[in-house]
Amino acid sequence: MREFKRRSRVLLIDDNADHLRGVKELITLESSYDVVGTTTSANIGINLAKKYRPDIILMDINMPEKDGLQAIQEIEKLDMDIRVIALSGYDDADLIFRAMKIGAKGYVLKTMASAQLIYAMDEVAAGKIYLPTALTSRFFEYFQNSFKEEAKSSSEENLLTYLTAREEEVLDLLTQGNNYKSIAGKLFISETTVKTHVNNIFQKLQVNDRTQAVLYALNNGFANRRLSKIAV
Amino acid sequence: MREFKRRSRVLLIDDNADHLRGVKELITLESSYDVVGTTTSANIGINLAKKYRPDIILMDINMPEKDGLQAIQEIEKLDMDIRVIALSGYDDADLIFRAMKIGAKGYVLKTMASAQLIYAMDEVAAGKIYLPTALTSRFFEYFQNSFKEEAKSSSEENLLTYLTAREEEVLDLLTQGNNYKSIAGKLFISETTVKTHVNNIFQKLQVNDRTQAVLYALNNGFANRRLSKIAV
DNA sequence: GAATTTATCAATCCAAAGATGTAGGACAAA
DNA sequence: TTTGTCCTACATCTTTGGATTGATAAATTC
Numbered sequence: 001m002r003e004f005k006r007r008s009r010v011l012l013i014d015d016n017a018d019h020l021r022g023v024k025e026l027i028t029l030e031s032s033y034d035v036v037g038t039t040t041s042a043n044i045g046i047n048l049a050k051k052y053r054p055d056i057i058l059m060d061i062n063m064p065e066k067d068g069l070q071a072i073q074e075i076e077k078l079d080m081d082i083r084v085i086a087l088s089g090y091d092d093a094d095l096i097f098r099a100m101k102i103g104a105k106g107y108v109l110k111t112m113a114s115a116q117l118i119y120a121m122d123e124v125a126a127g128k129i130y131l132p133t134a135l136t137s138r139f140f141e142y143f144q145n146s147f148k149e150e151a152k153s154s155s156e157e158n159l160l161t162y163l164t165a166r167e168e169e170v171l172d173l174l175t176q177g178n179n180y181k182s183i184a185g186k187l188f189i190s191e192t193t194v195k196t197h198v199n200n201i202f203q204k205l206q207v208n209d210r211t212q213a214v215l216y217a218l219n220n221g222f223a224n225r226r227l228s229k230i231a232v
Numbered sequence: 233m234r235e236f237k238r239r240s241r242v243l244l245i246d247d248n249a250d251h252l253r254g255v256k257e258l259i260t261l262e263s264s265y266d267v268v269g270t271t272t273s274a275n276i277g278i279n280l281a282k283k284y285r286p287d288i289i290l291m292d293i294n295m296p297e298k299d300g301l302q303a304i305q306e307i308e309k310l311d312m313d314i315r316v317i318a319l320s321g322y323d324d325a326d327l328i329f330r331a332m333k334i335g336a337k338g339y340v341l342k343t344m345a346s347a348q349l350i351y352a353m354d355e356v357a358a359g360k361i362y363l364p365t366a367l368t369s370r371f372f373e374y375f376q377n378s379f380k381e382e383a384k385s386s387s388e389e390n391l392l393t394y395l396t397a398r399e400e401e402v403l404d405l406l407t408q409g410n411n412y413k414s415i416a417g418k419l420f421i422s423e424t425t426v427k428t429h430v431n432n433i434f435q436k437l438q439v440n441d442r443t444q445a446v447l448y449a450l451n452n453g454f455a456n457r458r459l460s461k462i463a464v
Numbered sequence: 465g466a467a468t469t470t471a472t473c474a475a476t477c478c479a480a481a482g483a484t485g486t487a488g489g490a491c492a493a494a
Numbered sequence: 495t496t497t498g499t500c501c502t503a504c505a506t507c508t509t510t511g512g513a514t515t516g517a518t519a520a521a522t523t524c
Binding site: 123208218 | 408444450
């Protein structure tokens with residue numbers, strides 16, 4: 001049996017009309033994709049996306065009017081299996097990171113060879129995620145850096161380590177928003193005992209109240225150390 | 233002037249003695265790297281790392297005795313500019329993600345061609361981060377998935393949107409551990425006014441006390457502290 | 465211009481949180 | 495055995511937090 005592969009449909013969004021034309025021509029001539037629409041406006045682009053349901057969107061993310069990243073986010077929220085490839089003039093690590101974070105399936109520099117753009121589209125059309133090697137490297141540097149600080153703060157002398165097992169239990173319940181009575185009930189001890197523990201926790205963490213204790217815990221790798229911080 | 237490039241020094245850690253021998257031979261014969269040590273024990277490997285200060289470590293992360301990931305973490309903590317490449321039998325997304333998160337400079341499958349291992353070493357020796365394309369794709373799928381949930385919870389009807397500008401200011405100060413008096417001082421308003429705002433915040437966020445309000449804010453993408461969750 | 469929302473402040477009252485001191489029993493280490 | 499730590503508990507007291515009601519002025523919206 002022969003499988004007919006439907007030609008993939010592409011929508012182009014780029015506020016630079018010249019570049020837009022260039023990319024359209026490139027795709028039309030040198031690839032097997034159908035350009036179903038082009039626009040210089042992110043907002044119009046989002047509407048076109050809803051209307052034409054393209055397989056792929058090439059989205060310029062350096063637009064003044066509306067942030068391309070935001071546009072990607074809105075398209076992702078549609079949850080329509082539209083794959084967005086970010087087009088950018090900058091190989092800025094932060095930009096790459098944010099684009100990938102919000103769901104871009106690829107990130108290609110405008111300065112890259114046209115063949116690379118087509119290749120990225122092929123990969124993304126095939127369901128993969130594509131980042132040029134150089135950008136991947138940048139991404140990972142950024143990615144790893146964002147964890148370094150955390151690694152330090154949670155490995156360096158952490159006041160949390162001074163807590164006893166029971167105190168950790170109490171703190172855990174505190175970080176879930178429980179008050180004294182609630183904690184006492186859950187641990188089957190008296191409320192006054194809970195107060196004693198909480199007071200000891202305050203002393204050890206050098207804080208003044210439960211809110212500060214909770215914040216300290218969350219910012220220093222408490223909660224099973226399952227939560228990680230990434231600045232966005 | 234001629235620049236002499238020092239031969240890079242490599243340490244091999246792999247609990248499988250056979251594979252260890254194989255890799256050593258491969259590197260010795262087909263590359264310009266010096267193998268300065270080999271061991272089947274992660275713990276010994278860490279000590280060898282301290283002693284010989286290799287440029288690169290090839291670390292098997294599928295070891296029963298001690299977790300290779302943990303070993304990588306300990307080596308990273310040494311902060312000695314030793315670049316670790318994870319060797320693994322599995323292209324499991326979670327494994328890849330965790331390895332890269334803790335600072336591995338590369339991740340190579342044992343089943344991959346030897347040329348790819350050498351290439352990875354070259355890249356890493358040059359200061360880059362290397363992941364085979366196929367694994368990069370897997371990594372990103374995992375990466376993006378871990379943000380999907382969050383995107384939903386912060387885009388879906390978020391009670392935070394009902395707050396007025398002033399209430400947001402107050403909540404922001406709450407999430408920094410301030411009490412009424414402190415907030416009043418910082419906003420130059422009376423304490424009772426702060427109480428009014430805070431009460432309104434409680435109503436809108438449907439919580440009972442400041443701790444719960446702070447937790448709600450942090451878990452729902454409140455302003456400044458855009459903390460993201462990633463399961464580790 | 466009227467109606468609504470927002471920000472401000474006050475008084476009052478009760479509940480909850482927090483500080484401090486004391487103390488007994490369990491348990492482990494010295 | 496003694497020492498120390500931890501968990502438990504109570505009493506007392508002060509402070510802070512939070513609920514409720516009501517009120518005024520300014521800004522916004524209709």
